[in-house]
Amino acid sequence: MRVSSAFSRLLRLKGVWVRRVRFEPDRVVVEVALRRRRLVCPECGFSTPHRHDVRPVLSVWRHLDLGVWRLEIRAQLRRVSCPAHGVRTEGVPFARAGSGFTRDFEALVAWLATKTDKSTICRLVRVNWRTVGRIIERVTQDELDPDRLDELFEIGIDEVSWRKQHRYLTLVCDHQQGRVVWGTDGAGEKAADEFFGELGGKRSPQLRAISMDMGPGYAKSARKHAPQATICIDSYHAVALATKALDEVRRAYWNQSRALGDQQAARRFKDARWALLKNPENLTVKQAATYRKLKRAGGEVWRAYTLKEAFRAIFAPGLTLQDVTVLIDRFISRATRSRLHPFIRLAQTITKHRDGILAAIRLGITQGRTEALNNKVRLITRRAYGFHSPKATLALVLLTCGPINLTPPHELHLHP
Numbered sequence: 001m002r003v004s005s006a007f008s009r010l011l012r013l014k015g016v017w018v019r020r021v022r023f024e025p026d027r028v029v030v031e032v033a034l035r036r037r038r039l040v041c042p043e044c045g046f047s048t049p050h051r052h053d054v055r056p057v058l059s060v061w062r063h064l065d066l067g068v069w070r071l072e073i074r075a076q077l078r079r080v081s082c083p084a085h086g087v088r089t090e091g092v093p094f095a096r097a098g099s100g101f102t103r104d105f106e107a108l109v110a111w112l113a114t115k116t117d118k119s120t121i122c123r124l125v126r127v128n129w130r131t132v133g134r135i136i137e138r139v140t141q142d143e144l145d146p147d148r149l150d151e152l153f154e155i156g157i158d159e160v161s162w163r164k165q166h167r168y169l170t171l172v173c174d175h176q177q178g179r180v181v182w183g184t185d186g187a188g189e190k191a192a193d194e195f196f197g198e199l200g201g202k203r204s205p206q207l208r209a210i211s212m213d214m215g216p217g218y219a220k221s222a223r224k225h226a227p228q229a230t231i232c233i234d235s236y237h238a239v240a241l242a243t244k245a246l247d248e249v250r251r252a253y254w255n256q257s258r259a260l261g262d263q264q265a266a267r268r269f270k271d272a273r274w275a276l277l278k279n280p281e282n283l284t285v286k287q288a289a290t291y292r293k294l295k296r297a298g299g300e301v302w303r304a305y306t307l308k309e310a311f312r313a314i315f316a317p318g319l320t321l322q323d324v325t326v327l328i329d330r331f332i333s334r335a336t337r338s339r340l341h342p343f344i345r346l347a348q349t350i351t352k353h354r355d356g357i358l359a360a361i362r363l364g365i366t367q368g369r370t371e372a373l374n375n376k377v378r379l380i381t382r383r384a385y386g387f388h389s390p391k392a393t394l395a396l397v398l399l400t401c402g403p404i405n406l407t408p409p410h411e412l413h414l415h416p
Ligand SMILES: [Zn+2]
Pocket: 041, 042, 043, 044, 045, 046, 082, 083, 084, 085, 086
């Protein structure tokens, strides 16, 4: 077999034949030519037999490594004059428009990005993290199911921070499919308006329930664009508020002890932070010991703790709507009488959103699954911290939690 036909079979690049193969010190360079005579616009697929001209330089793409060798594809491309897009370099079947990587290479990077961390990918594939960001943006745009907004009935809308400095993404998830279907840069009413704008007046009336946090922004937009939908409060947002209230009580007590010169008590409550904030079943041995000490000491920190735990227990799986209603009302009156300021405030907030919290239970919006998806999204946005654009972060979220089927490149070739 000749070298060029051996490489043709090896590379499995669509629509080309191999002209030449050359070994350079750090890479293998394969020069290919397109089989098709017609020119195709890379943006819209417009095709014509007429060329505008030939690009004076070779186009270059990185392909999957060959053993330990870096593999580069080069081709002399022509330019096409598209009535819609003007003069453009012709599209090739094996790479996306504007990319310096083949589709197979991008499939590998996108698949890895959903499975492993930044330093592993960058070292294994030998590209930098920003390039990974651009690759996954392209893959997401290409692979995202355009019909994913058609069958939405119960959705959740939530924000997630994508960098440490208060930058937010708004994400919409489909509760029935348990996946993220839409996202944008920003938070609040404007971001939700953007979603409803894209959903459109035809599909918005299908929505039966929309779950969200207790802020005013998303609710306002939802009432405006989908007034028929029931607004539900995701209980984990309420539980997070209770945890915050507990932390306020603990901090106030700690500051007070310090001011009174009780150094030992002050240290005890500073160390107690995690013992109090974690769920009891997740405590380490040392935290469990601190926890027992706090319990023996009693006082307002312990009272705050039992209130928070009582609140969390309300949303345990398996309770009926009736159970939850009784428990919420009991919690509201207990917290109101607690003489703990943060919990009195919490009781007011819960009273205000009582209907929304109960609606989520009544409509069976599975809180466990919603929270799990939310945690997964948070983990992914943390991994995306090195990206400098919200688009790349969003792409990683949609790749990992959205309606996209990613496969490593060899599986793509199993089912051509
Ligand atoms: Zn075009």
